[in-house]
Amino acid sequence: AQKVTQAQTEISVVEKEDVTLDCVYETRDTTYYLFWYKQPPSGELVFLIRRNSFDEQNEISGRYSWNFQKSTSSFNFTITASQVVDSAVYFCALSLNNAGNMLTFGGGTRLMVKP
Amino acid sequence: EPEVTQTPSHQVTQMGQEVILRCVPISNHLYFYWYRQILGQKVEFLVSFYNNEISEKSEIFDDQFSVERPDGSNFTLKIRSTKLEDSAMYFCASSERQFQPQHFGDGTRLSIL
Numbered sequence: 001a002q003k004v005t006q007a008q009t010e011i012s013v014v015e016k017e018d019v020t021l022d023c024v025y026e027t028r029d030t031t032y033y034l035f036w037y038k039q040p041p042s043g044e045l046v047f048l049i050r051r052n053s054f055d056e057q058n059e060i061s062g063r064y065s066w067n068f069q070k071s072t073s074s075f076n077f078t079i080t081a082s083q084v085v086d087s088a089v090y091f092c093a094l095s096l097n098n099a100g101n102m103l104t105f106g107g108g109t110r111l112m113v114k115p
Numbered sequence: 116e117p118e119v120t121q122t123p124s125h126q127v128t129q130m131g132q133e134v135i136l137r138c139v140p141i142s143n144h145l146y147f148y149w150y151r152q153i154l155g156q157k158v159e160f161l162v163s164f165y166n167n168e169i170s171e172k173s174e175i176f177d178d179q180f181s182v183e184r185p186d187g188s189n190f191t192l193k194i195r196s197t198k199l200e201d202s203a204m205y206f207c208a209s210s211e212r213q214f215q216p217q218h219f220g221d222g223t224r225l226s227i228l
Contacts (some may be wrong), residue, residue: 004145014129015120033214034151035216037219042221043221044219044220044221044222044223045158045206045208045219045222046219047216047217047218050216051216091157093158095214097214099161099209101146101148101170101171101213101214101217102160102171102173103148103150103158103160103164103217104160105157105158105159105160106157107156108157113162
C-alpha cells in the first residue's frame with residue numbers, strides 16, 4: 001500500500017525567509033506520480049506541481065522549487081523569500097500507475113508566514 | 116480559467132437524511148473524483164469515475180454512498196442515510212486524462228446534526 005508522510009505538521013517563518021516542506025512517500029511501484037497542493041485559509045485545494053517517477057529533474061517556478069530524490073523517496077518543496085500570502089496548508093500526494101487516479105495525501109504542513 | 120464548481124457551499128442535514136452534493140467538472144475533463152476532508156485532517160479519496168462507471172473506490176465509500184453523472188455536465192455524490200461522522204468537507208475534482216493533475220472545486224461543507 002502507498003503512504004505519504006509530511007512530518008512537519010506546522011512551520012512558522014518570518015516573511016522573506018526560505019522554507020522547505022518535507023514529503024516522504026512509500027510505494028513498491030516503479031511508476032507513480034507525485035503532486036503538491038496548496039490549501040489557503042479559504043479552503044480550496046490548488047494544484048501546484050506534478051512529477052512522474054521517471055523524471056528526477058528538479059523544477060523551479062518563480063519562488064517555488066521542488067527537489068525529487070528517488071533514492072530517499074522524497075519530494076521536498078522549497079519556498080524562497082516567503083510572503084504572507086504563502087500562508088496555507090500544503091499537501092503532498094501520490095498516485096500509482098495501477099491504482100487509477102486515486103490520490104493518497106499526506107497529512108499536510110501548515111505554513112504560517114508572519115510579517 | 117475553467118474551474119470545477121460545487122453546490123451547495125454548505126449543507127446542514129439531520130442525521131439519517133439523504134443528501135446529494137453536486138459538482139460541475141471542467142467541461143473537457145473525462146475523469147471525476149470525490150474526496151473528503153474531516154476538519155483538521157488530511158484529504159481522503161472516496162471514488163473515481165470514468166466512462167460512466169466507478170473505476171476505483173476506497174473503503175470509506177460503502178453502500179451508503181453512490182455517484183452519478185445524470186447528464187453531460189453534473190457529477191453527484193449521494194449519501195443515503197447520513198451519520199454524524201459524515202460531517203466533513205467534500206471536494207469534487209476532475210482531470211482531463213488519467214494521471215493528469217486533478218483540479219478541485221471549492222468544496223461543500225456537510226454538517227450532520
